[in-house]
Amino acid sequence: xxxxxxxxxxxxxxxxxxxxxxxTSFVDLLHKTLIVLMVLGLVVALIFPxxxxxxxxxxxxxxxxxxxxxxxxxxTTSSLIQPLFNTLFVASATGIISVTLGFFYAYALTRTxxxxxxxxxxxxxxxxxxxxxxxxxxxxxxxxNNGVVTTGFFGMFQGIDINLYGPxxxxxxxxxxxxxxxxxxxxxxxxxxxYRLYEAADSLGSGVVKKFFSVTLPSVKYGLFSAFIIxxxxxxxxxxxxxxxxGDFKVMAVDIYQQVVGQFNMSMGATVGVILxxxxxxxxxxxxxxxxxxxxxxxxxxxxxxxxxNPVRDRVYFTYxxxxxxxxxxxxVAVLVPTFVKYWPYDFSFTxxxxxxxxxxxxxxxxxxxxxxxxxxxxxxTLIVFIGAYLIEKTRxxxxxxxxxxxxxxxxxxxxxxxxxxxxxxxxxxAEFAIPFTNIAITNPLQGLYGTIWILVLANLIHFYAVNFxxxxxxxxxxxxxxxxxxxxxxxxxxxxxxxVTVPMSLPAILEMMVYFFVNSMTTISxxxxxxxxxxxxxxxxxxxxxxAGNMSAAAAMAVIILxxxxxxxxxxxxxxxxxxxxxxxxxx
Amino acid sequence: xxFLKIENVTKxxxxxxxxxxxxxxxxxxxxxxxxxxxxxxxxxLLRVIAGLEEPSIGSKVMIEGKDITNLPPAKRDFGIVFQxxxxxxxxxxxxxxxxxxxxxxxxxxxxxxKVMESLALVNLDHLHNRYPSQLSGGQQQRIALARALAxxxxxLLLDEPLSALDAKVRIKLRMEIRNLQEKLGITTIMVTHDxxxxxxxxDKIAVMNNASLxxxxxxxxxxxxxxxxxxxxxxxxxNTFKGVAIRPxxxxxxxxxxxxxxxxxxxxxEFRGSSYRLFLNITNAAEDHFDKDTLIADLTTSxxxxxxxxxxxxxxxxxxxxxVITYKEQEDEKTTVQPIAANFK
Numbered sequence: 043x044x045x046x047x048x049x050x051x052x053x054x055x056x057x058x059x060x061x062x063x064x065x066t067s068f069v070d071l072l073h074k075t076l077i078v079l080m081v082l083g084l085v086v087a088l089i090f091p092x093x094x095x096x097x098x099x100x101x102x103x104x105x106x107x108x109x110x111x112x113x114x115x116x117x118t119t120s121s122l123i124q125p126l127f128n129t130l131f132v133a134s135a136t137g138i139i140s141v142t143l144g145f146f147y148a149y150a151l152t153r154t155x156x157x158x159x160x161x162x163x164x165x166x167x168x169x170x171x172x173x174x175x176x177x178x179x180x181x182x183x184x185x186x187n188n189g190v191v192t193t194g195f196f197g198m199f200q201g202i203d204i205n206l207y208g209p210x211x212x213x214x215x216x217x218x219x220x221x222x223x224x225x226x227x228x229x230x231x232x233x234x235x236x237y238r239l240y241e242a243a244d245s246l247g248s249g250v251v252k253k254f255f256s257v258t259l260p261s262v263k264y265g266l267f268s269a270f271i272i273x274x275x276x277x278x279x280x281x282x283x284x285x286x287x288x289g290d291f292k293v294m295a296v297d298i299y300q301q302v303v304g305q306f307n308m309s310m311g312a313t314v315g316v317i318l319x320x321x322x323x324x325x326x327x328x329x330x331x332x333x334x335x336x337x338x339x340x341x342x343x344x345x346x347x348x349x350x351x352n353p354v355r356d357r358v359y360f361t362y363x364x365x366x367x368x369x370x371x372x373x374x375v376a377v378l379v380p381t382f383v384k385y386w387p388y389d390f391s392f393t394x395x396x397x398x399x400x401x402x403x404x405x406x407x408x409x410x411x412x413x414x415x416x417x418x419x420x421x422x423x424t425l426i427v428f429i430g431a432y433l434i435e436k437t438r439x440x441x442x443x444x445x446x447x448x449x450x451x452x453x454x455x456x457x458x459x460x461x462x463x464x465x466x467x468x469x470x471x472x473a474e475f476a477i478p479f480t481n482i483a484i485t486n487p488l489q490g491l492y493g494t495i496w497i498l499v500l501a502n503l504i505h506f507y508a509v510n511f512x513x514x515x516x517x518x519x520x521x522x523x524x525x526x527x528x529x530x531x532x533x534x535x536x537x538x539x540x541x542x543v544t545v546p547m548s549l550p551a552i553l554e555m556m557v558y559f560f561v562n563s564m565t566t567i568s569x570x571x572x573x574x575x576x577x578x579x580x581x582x583x584x585x586x587x588x589x590x591a592g593n594m595s596a597a598a599a600m601a602v603i604i605l606x607x608x609x610x611x612x613x614x615x616x617x618x619x620x621x622x623x624x625x626x627x628x629x630x631x
Numbered sequence: 632x633x634f635l636k637i638e639n640v641t642k643x644x645x646x647x648x649x650x651x652x653x654x655x656x657x658x659x660x661x662x663x664x665x666x667x668x669x670x671x672x673x674x675x676l677l678r679v680i681a682g683l684e685e686p687s688i689g690s691k692v693m694i695e696g697k698d699i700t701n702l703p704p705a706k707r708d709f710g711i712v713f714q715x716x717x718x719x720x721x722x723x724x725x726x727x728x729x730x731x732x733x734x735x736x737x738x739x740x741x742x743x744x745k746v747m748e749s750l751a752l753v754n755l756d757h758l759h760n761r762y763p764s765q766l767s768g769g770q771q772q773r774i775a776l777a778r779a780l781a782x783x784x785x786x787l788l789l790d791e792p793l794s795a796l797d798a799k800v801r802i803k804l805r806m807e808i809r810n811l812q813e814k815l816g817i818t819t820i821m822v823t824h825d826x827x828x829x830x831x832x833x834d835k836i837a838v839m840n841n842a843s844l845x846x847x848x849x850x851x852x853x854x855x856x857x858x859x860x861x862x863x864x865x866x867x868x869x870n871t872f873k874g875v876a877i878r879p880x881x882x883x884x885x886x887x888x889x890x891x892x893x894x895x896x897x898x899x900x901e902f903r904g905s906s907y908r909l910f911l912n913i914t915n916a917a918e919d920h921f922d923k924d925t926l927i928a929d930l931t932t933s934x935x936x937x938x939x940x941x942x943x944x945x946x947x948x949x950x951x952x953x954x955v956i957t958y959k960e961q962e963d964e965k966t967t968v969q970p971i972a973a974n975f976k
Contacts, residue, residue, distance in 0.1 A: 061685040524717035532731025533705040629762035
């Protein structure tokens with residue numbers, strides 16, 4: 043009755059590297075098919091477009107293969123390479139300043155007894171919810187040619203010109219943009235310290251300054267590094283800030299855009315796109331290596347930090363946080379006030395007309411497009427990424443395939459949105475693909491996506507894939523790894539346990555992923571700027587267009603609407619998570 | 632016929648060999664403990680039996696004469712309890728136990744009866760509405776056991792089921808699991824690294840080391856007639872000299888020299904409640920049978936008082952011949968073992 047599978051011949055028996063293959067039931071077949079589909083999906087949506095991007099960078103403008111000529115050309119032509127230096131400068135400066143500001147802000151929240159801590163914590167996150175163009179717009183209202191500060195409050199005082207357009211404007215915008223991320227990372231870093239080290243330093247009679255340099259800084263050095271890397275990469279690849287306040291100071295992101303959209307020089311655009319990826323990849327790998335080191339420094343025996351009484355310290359840090367808060371607040375006011383003014387800074391009569399967008403971009407269509415795009419990305423994206431992470435984390439077969447899937451899943455972390463957008467034009471706009479070394483060409487079945495909202499959704503999905511993948515993986519790792527074997531032993535198919543246990547247990551993470559997808563899809567510009575059609579222009583692109591046409595107040599109004607939408611979604615998320623946690627408290631300790 | 636037959640099971644992870652040609656037979660209704668230090672391959676063997684790991688080609692796992700080597704876990708008909716219990720935290724005790732039954736498309740009432748019956752087996756039917764987090768560690772463990780038994784499996788696999796529990800609960804659950812297993816007569820294989828647990832629970836113990844099976848036998852056989860130095864040393868304490876060994880409790884101490892006794896002085900004494908453990912330095916270790924000069928001996932407290940033993944005192948150790956352990960020759964790498972008497976004379 044039983045099928046004799048085992049082969050007894052000695053030469054096969056000796057080959058112990060080969061495994062016994064289990065019979066595949068229908069459920070297992072389904073499970074394996076899903077894994078294959080997940081990896082294939084990433085190949086089509088990520089790897090193929092990237093290959094296409096690299097291929098185009100190796101071609102001249104007529105499409106013939108020229109090897110590394112574009113790259114040689116880039117690195118030997120001073121006008122071409124200048125944006126690279128500019129970008130490196132802007133990104134390094136932003137990284138350093140943002141980490142410094144973020145460090146003391148995080149220090150104030152974790153290591154002092156100052157009042158208003160929850161308030162400071164929440165407000166520091168507000169910049170996360172706005173497109174980067176918004177900071178530029180606010181800065182223009184304050185420090186631009188007709189800005190409040192530049193003109194000395196319209197001639198009342200002596201004006202101050204900070205030379206906004208150029209590196210100054212870009213760096214200030216990007217500090218606002220990167221501050222929440224560096225601050226958040228450093229808060230985590232500062233909370234993970236071992237108080238015994240401070241007690242030891244105290245018993246040795248170390249002073250405040252000595253303790254800061256010999257205990258505090260070393261214990262957060264990896265956090266500082268990671269925070270700098272985050273600040274650096276975000277600034278290195280940002281498009282929104284330089285397009286508004288960059289002036290003639292050209293950074294790579296704007297350069298790519300101008301090469302492709304302005305000069306139709308696809309091959310040079312692709313070349314700059316590839317070069318834009320390289321520092322991000324290096325930084326990403328360096329960060330991964332450093333993070334691996336960090337995980338060993340805190341042990342279960344570590345004692346958490348005890349805040350000592352020190353009113354002077356508390357007052358100093360409170361003032362510092364107020365100043366930061368004031369800067370964020372001032373910028374928000376500078377964005378908001380001109381949106382209610384007829385013709386800033388000449389006619390100050392009140393109006394709400396800027397919020398109709400009637401005569402600038404034809405009404406609310408771009409906003410609705412963004413909303414639709416964000417909702418689809420949030421639902422489909424969360425579903426796909428969570429299932430993808432589940433298949434990689436919670437399956438026992440297809441080890442190699444899953445490893446490949448993991449690698450593909452974290453790759454987008456090192457990919458700037460512009461590179462994804464550019465890769466997508468080249469890949470999805472291609473009518474047919476020639477198979478290398480043959481004369482065969484296949485028609486591109488995905489060309490139909492081009493120009494629809496779906497390509498925007500797909501670009502966002504890939505752009506924000508890795509962060510959500512990490513969120514999902516972290517949540518899944520917290521679940522007992524024996525849930526699946528136990529279910530299997532009871533002959534319960536994997537999808538039942540997925541629906542009945544895995545998803546309910548991971549609900550907070552799932553909601554977090556949805557919000558992340560939504561908020562970022564609403565604000566992103568870099569991935570979508572190349573991919574929209576007149577019919578599918580998102581709100582963020584409309585902002586750039588309005589800035590370009592000089593409609594600063596309308597652009598600011600759109601930025602405010604995006605910001606408010608995101609805050610509403612975030613508050614709704616907090617509300618729902620509270621409910622979920624309350625319901626879950628029955629089965630949590 | 633053997634209920635479970637494991638033949639030539641080998642498992643590699645890359646270049647690491649986790650299991651090396653394991654052969655093991657289990658009779659119906661037997662409770663077999665897989666015992667060994669961490670990393671010896673015992674859990675891997677359990678997972679191969681469960682089908683959660685695929686062994687190398689040439690390996691064979693058979694249940695009642697039927698080859699199941701290439702069957703997936705779902706088709707093998709076993710219940711399993713893990714060290715972590717793996718209870719679903721968002722489901723009540725009842726829902727956890729019903730989990731595997733729901734899938735069998737049984738009538739609702741039948742599922743309910745079966746669940747309550749299983750919960751009654753582990754004496755927890757009154758807590759069926761509790762979530763796992765509202766139960767103690769021992770209770771969670773019993774719910775996990777009830778869940779594994781509810782599907783009426785043909786055999787039971789336990790992967791270090793007690794090691795996450797407090798010492799007292801562990802000892803209580805040991806007996807409960809053993810009694811339940813005897814009552815149901817279900818063939819059970821349990822992985823453990825705790826020799827006391829293995830000795831007290833198993834009908835048979837399979838001692839594993841370095842991916843290989845060292846010895847399979849009843850607890851008494853394993854303890855009294857270990858066939859390798861590893862087994863002797865892993866189960867309990869043993870004095871090992873060249874080729875022979877003796878358990879500390881079998882060493883007899885005298886205050887006067889006798890025929891074939893060893894002179895030794897008391898180095899340290901450990902009080903263990905009902906007994907003392909003595910560490911002695913052998914003084915006449917000139918004879919080349921003794922490659923070690925320390926001897927461990929266990930004495931009851933009353934014996935200690937009778938002999939009035941103190942630190943530094945010279946005693947004479949006798950090693951009764953019937954308790955001396957000799958190892959089987961291991962693939963002719965060992966030198967010929969001399970007659971026991973010659974060793975201690």
